[in-house]
Amino acid sequence: MGAGDADAQLMLRYAAGDARAFDELYANHRNGLWRFIRRSVNAAATDDVFQECWSRVIAHRENYRPEARFATWLYRIAHNCCMDHWRKSGRRGMRETADYEAVAAAADDAGAEPLAAALAGERGERLAAALERLPEEQLSAFLLYVEGGLSVVEIADATGVSPETAKSRLRYAAAKLRKSLGDAAPD
Amino acid sequence: MERRDEEAPYPREPWQRLLGESADRPPETTDARIRAAARRDLVPRGRRWWLPASLAASFLLAVMIVRSEFGALQRPVRVESDVAGDSAIDARLIERGAGTEAREAGQSPAAAAQRPAPAPKHADPEDYGYLDAESGTEDAGVGPRVGGPEHELRAASELPGEATTSEDVRIDPPTARMDESKRAAAPPPASEAATRGVTDLPLPPSPETWYARIRKMIAEGRRAEAERELEALRKAYPDWAARNVKAADLR
Numbered sequence: 001m002g003a004g005d006a007d008a009q010l011m012l013r014y015a016a017g018d019a020r021a022f023d024e025l026y027a028n029h030r031n032g033l034w035r036f037i038r039r040s041v042n043a044a045a046t047d048d049v050f051q052e053c054w055s056r057v058i059a060h061r062e063n064y065r066p067e068a069r070f071a072t073w074l075y076r077i078a079h080n081c082c083m084d085h086w087r088k089s090g091r092r093g094m095r096e097t098a099d100y101e102a103v104a105a106a107a108d109d110a111g112a113e114p115l116a117a118a119l120a121g122e123r124g125e126r127l128a129a130a131l132e133r134l135p136e137e138q139l140s141a142f143l144l145y146v147e148g149g150l151s152v153v154e155i156a157d158a159t160g161v162s163p164e165t166a167k168s169r170l171r172y173a174a175a176k177l178r179k180s181l182g183d184a185a186p187d
Numbered sequence: 188m189e190r191r192d193e194e195a196p197y198p199r200e201p202w203q204r205l206l207g208e209s210a211d212r213p214p215e216t217t218d219a220r221i222r223a224a225a226r227r228d229l230v231p232r233g234r235r236w237w238l239p240a241s242l243a244a245s246f247l248l249a250v251m252i253v254r255s256e257f258g259a260l261q262r263p264v265r266v267e268s269d270v271a272g273d274s275a276i277d278a279r280l281i282e283r284g285a286g287t288e289a290r291e292a293g294q295s296p297a298a299a300a301q302r303p304a305p306a307p308k309h310a311d312p313e314d315y316g317y318l319d320a321e322s323g324t325e326d327a328g329v330g331p332r333v334g335g336p337e338h339e340l341r342a343a344s345e346l347p348g349e350a351t352t353s354e355d356v357r358i359d360p361p362t363a364r365m366d367e368s369k370r371a372a373a374p375p376p377a378s379e380a381a382t383r384g385v386t387d388l389p390l391p392p393s394p395e396t397w398y399a400r401i402r403k404m405i406a407e408g409r410r411a412e413a414e415r416e417l418e419a420l421r422k423a424y425p426d427w428a429a430r431n432v433k434a435a436d437l438r
Binding site: 059153 | 194199204208212213217225
């Protein structure tokens, strides 16, 4: 199943010693994984957890078996890194309600239209606030589903619950986000 | 993908677009650090362990060299005793520490070997230089022990050619090559007399014979000589002399 995955092939090439395969793999997943971690832990810890996650990918490259999609393997590692961080910090840290950094970055983007940037910033701020209000289990399931592209079964496997529980968490998360975002929520 | 999404509660793409609008991305320094770590980790493992392994091997070699150098100084040194004849090489092992103690400060080992042994105060035939009980004490092992009853027993069991006396050990090589007749004519040094008394001099006469000879000297008028002999008799056989020597016999 994973052997046909392009990312899985890249990972196998990297394990065999091809450094450029890793660059390609990293480029494919860097933004999505960063957002996943950024939404899961506080801003100050994001960089550390992100690097720790990729360090584990590098260290365990020889143990990787393409039995599942690469994204499933990658986001399971990322989820475990977030869990470790929560254990060390006692709780999922204080995530910033307002995504001010994202707003500022969008405003500084020279290529972006000012109005679009403002709208994107406003939507991002509302989305960040809505995600902040989600319980940890629902947030993890939602981010694994949306950012990681994991299926319900894969989410259940990664988080150690039954598929029914995973599907239930996804439904609750989407319902709460729609309620928080109002018109900005997707259909 | 479609099969996996059959049980999906809702489509993920609209949510992906919403979350993807965020300009949130990792800093470039983080990107560079992770890529560098990925390349660094690809260095073959064999090249990572050879440096510490070679350092450890060098250290081990240095330790072995130092130990072999200093260990040689602490091992007993095999030396050849001074030669009294072509076939009389007597190699013996001595502890370097004992050899150092045996010679004076600043004196070379060769000079110490040539130094004659101190002469005993009395070259009495019965005086072996030490008591048998001393051979078990700690200081009994410093320097070669010669003489004594056990030496006589050993000398008796050896062939004449095998016997090695302290004379052979201590004599100067040039002196050893001296003609035997000259050596016989020359007066023996005090140390030689002391050691020769142990092995070569005859046993003292019995006290009765000795005392009879003294009385004969007195009778012949050789009084001074008789007094010296009587003094020697008293030293050699004090108990016998106390019981049997009478003042009346000496007048």
